[in-house]
Amino acid sequence: MSDVYILGGHQTDFSLNWSRQNKTIFDVFSSALLGALEKTKLDAKDIQVGHVGNFVAELFAGQGMLGGFFGHVHPDLAGMPASRHEGACASGSLAILAAMSDIESGRYDLACVAGVELMRNVTGQQAADNLGAAIWVGEEGEEATYIWPAMFSNLAEEYDRRYGLKYDHLAEISRINFANARRNPNAQAREWNFTDESFTAHDGANPVIEGWMRRQDCSQISDGAAVIFLASPERAKQYADERGIPLESLARIRGWGHTTAPMLMQRKLDDSAGADYILPWTRKAITDAYARAGISGPEQLDAIETHDCFSVTEYMAIDHFGLTAPGESWKAIEEGRIGPKGALPINPSGGLIGLGHPVGATGVRMMLDAFKQVTHTAGEYQVAGAKTVATYNVGGSGTTNCSFIVER
């Protein structure tokens, strides 16, 4: 069981287009970090180490070594050791894992984890191509116009082949996420309007992008950053004492899971032939998180923030989290269990589809939302009485899998 506490954090408004305002990835990063310092009232000089999650600033902005930004955001952060971590769309979660490890090893007591991505400074096609760096380049995906919709259409195809799949169930996932986003003041799609036909296989209102994946099945191209501060028990106790609150009132990371599958999607699907789950390494990351948290399964969760880069990714997460038997995710959808008032709300934030998906920020943003839920500060998208929340963040076609259990 982990003893890493979450002291708080901040995210930028994911509806903002920063380059349109002549702002750069530094400005996005700076905004989230200064916001997090303000919200937690932590002194910059007390932050001992920085971990940055980012996927492809090199391709979107020509920029690497984002750890060098800290000292330009605040003079007291000059010199603070920093690293950037990458596992495609799971980069933010890898930054969290590195920060936790630093704390658990006793190296540092107070860590800053920042996830960031600037993506709207290029065309949609260029953005799609840039994100292609998470396939095995030259070995897969070459026939697709839009690589990731095509790759995840393959996952839908595999669900259909093994268990049967109805498009209506995927569309319902998207409908819920867009509806949830309307209650999240940081959501990219919070003011978007849809018709009933938007969530059907209607070629006008919801055109095919690649295979099974239609427009509303896709997450957004987003600019954004999220920052959280993690602390050792001793540092968390000091933080609580200074505020006259009990240590137990703080959120903490109770468990985690991390697996890395082989890169090629076809290899993953071949390897899982005859197995219980389509993506066994995804399942293992989640069950490892359960085991480390000492919980038996989803019946002990109050909400989930999961990766819905596409509707089918969330469809996969539903059975891999154990809400249903493998292949029966549709049952949880039909029974209304995953909606905001359901037995186990999924993505009350709106998820990657409704809230947005600045890829390197997403894992950190998920943990920030888990923190908000368990500290009952999620505002209009609060899940009533939430005490235990899980996250699942994936990079590539189920390659990098990270799951955390946050509780208070």
Add this chain to the structure above:
Amino acid sequence: MSDVYILGGHQTDFSLNWSRQNKTIFDVFSSALLGALEKTKLDAKDIQVGHVGNFVAELFAGQGMLGGFFGHVHPDLAGMPASRHEGACASGSLAILAAMSDIESGRYDLACVAGVELMRNVTGQQAADNLGAAIWVGEEGEEATYIWPAMFSNLAEEYDRRYGLKYDHLAEISRINFANARRNPNAQAREWNFTDESFTAHDGANPVIEGWMRRQDCSQISDGAAVIFLASPERAKQYADERGIPLESLARIRGWGHTTAPMLMQRKLDDSAGADYILPWTRKAITDAYARAGISGPEQLDAIETHDCFSVTEYMAIDHFGLTAPGESWKAIEEGRIGPKGALPINPSGGLIGLGHPVGATGVRMMLDAFKQVTHTAGEYQVAGAKTVATYNVGGSGTTNCSFIVER
């Protein structure tokens, strides 16, 4: 004091041009990993976590998420949790730090650290541009044709301004590194020939690239990878017992230092005005490593593997390691202390100038060379009787600074 042991490793031949043989970054990675498994006789199934150091595979090869390669190199590595870490040319050292933290936290007992870069698949100008991702893009370096020679020429200029600098001393550093490379069977420049004029300010034999930096002052554009295995004391004991050797015969990382300065070179130089050292955050990384290792200074070192992306970077390292007073690095050069038979040999491997500089691999390669020196397996470039060896690896213009002390 750290208790992380180095069980061994492997590097590729840095003279190889992999893309000319129609090979990819995966092949470079795979070659180093399989070589390291072979050399250490470790079973792949026993490796618990993977950490990859890489700077810009996105720009050179369009490839991210290199952790997904492990399961394609060996089936027993499928599922093993993996992360990629980046801090420009110090990426390899950041991967080492993350692996150490994982071991010290008790999460894992046996970690693989792989550094890799494929760079010779593009033109020299394109390679130089790709490496520009480690400046603050849009804020500095825009006037230069070759960004890094220009940035480090600024460092030479600052040395000259504060203390006086003679080009001959820089040239002597390059001459020693190229000479050392002749004894290293993995060195890119091991068969290169020079004349006496090559190491003078001769515009024909040693033309100016940018400012102070001439051709022989520059490190190489290289393809290559290096892999090391790190272990907890318990796992190292098991490894030693299985081989019938004492634990004390294994190398270990005795200390480390890590700082991250603000990104802009001019900011660094402005901040250090009036300070003892031109790059105080570099100095701190080194003195932190000394302190954690419990050693007093360079008099307790037998060799140093340091970053010589340019001759002036090594010139800077000489005084920052404390071989001389600040600004007096030339004394150690003139006294012959840094040559292979000197009191404190620097870069017996040939360094980045002679051995080569596949940027993401360099930090790992440095530690592999430190391991070879203290285990007396460095062959023709062995420093006689070496017991304690330091590394210094830098990303950007002194932005990410990492130093390790390896001993046996």
